[in-house]
Amino acid sequence: AQSVSQHNHHVILSEAASLELGCNYSYGGTVNLFWYVQYPGQHLQLLLKYFSGDPLVKGIKGFEAEFIKSKFSFNLRKPSVQWSDTAEYFCAVRNAGNMLTFGGGTRLMVKP
Amino acid sequence: SQTIHQWPATLVQPVGSPLSLECTVEGTSNPNLYWYRQAAGRGLQLLFYSVGIGQISSEVPQNLSASRPQDRQFILSSKKLLLSDSGFYLCAWMGGTSGGPGANVLTFGAGSRLTVL
Numbered sequence: 597a598q599s600v601s602q603h604n605h606h607v608i609l610s611e612a613a614s615l616e617l618g619c620n621y622s623y624g625g626t627v628n629l630f631w632y633v634q635y636p637g638q639h640l641q642l643l644l645k646y647f648s649g650d651p652l653v654k655g656i657k658g659f660e661a662e663f664i665k666s667k668f669s670f671n672l673r674k675p676s677v678q679w680s681d682t683a684e685y686f687c688a689v690r691n692a693g694n695m696l697t698f699g700g701g702t703r704l705m706v707k708p
Numbered sequence: 709s710q711t712i713h714q715w716p717a718t719l720v721q722p723v724g725s726p727l728s729l730e731c732t733v734e735g736t737s738n739p740n741l742y743w744y745r746q747a748a749g750r751g752l753q754l755l756f757y758s759v760g761i762g763q764i765s766s767e768v769p770q771n772l773s774a775s776r777p778q779d780r781q782f783i784l785s786s787k788k789l790l791l792s793d794s795g796f797y798l799c800a801w802m803g804g805t806s807g808g809p810g811a812n813v814l815t816f817g818a819g820s821r822l823t824v825l
Contacts (some may be wrong), residue, residue: 600751602751628812630813630814632814632816639798639816639817639818639819640798640816641816642814642815644814645813679746682799686751686752688752690812693740694740694759694802695754695757695767696754696814697754698744698751698752699751700750700751701750701751707769
């Protein structure tokens with residue numbers, strides 16, 4: 597079965613620090629890749645997605661992610677985080693079917 | 709535009725009581741519908757999904773069941789709740805692969821927090 601691993605469960609950063617959240621998946625075929633974010637008290641929302649083409653994708657709020665096929669990775673990055681980025685981040689993978697498999701999530705706390 | 713509604717938002721139920729969580733989607737037709745459970749530190753676990761009326765696939769055997777009586781309605785139920793059923797339940801929808809609204813992307817509802825005492 598497909599699995600998604602997010603290596604960091606909790607990350608604490610100061611404002612203006614750079615962010616990189618790791619995501620690795622196990623499926624070897626064609627995949628669609630997603631990052632979702634859940635801000636405190638809000639519902640899950642799509643941050644960015646990769647379907648095909650340029651492996652570096654840009655999402656909302658200055659986030660980007662890079663698909664590295666050889667490493668089965670889709671890491672999320674942001675050059676300079678803000679306090680408002682405090683949230684839980686989920687990586688997800690979709691294979692040929694219509695189901696997404698999610699990682700365990702990473703809780704990011706940004707200190708002002 | 710498409711919207712997804714879940715209710716109730718919070719629910720406190722005694723062990724052994726029944727459960728019904730409802731989800732409806734507006735602004736689209738024939739969506740794929742999903743029930744997930746979110747547990748702290750364990751991400752989102754897919755419970756059920758449906759590709760059409762009356763078509764339900766279960767991903768995890770458990771005390772819960774799902775039904776889809778109408779195209780845009782998805783219900784999560786239990787006849788007798790267990791303590792372990794406590795959690796945060798999320799409904800989501802995905803459009804088809806034809807490139808229409810919501811195609812290939814999961815859109816989530818606000819969730820229903822269930823506490824079983």
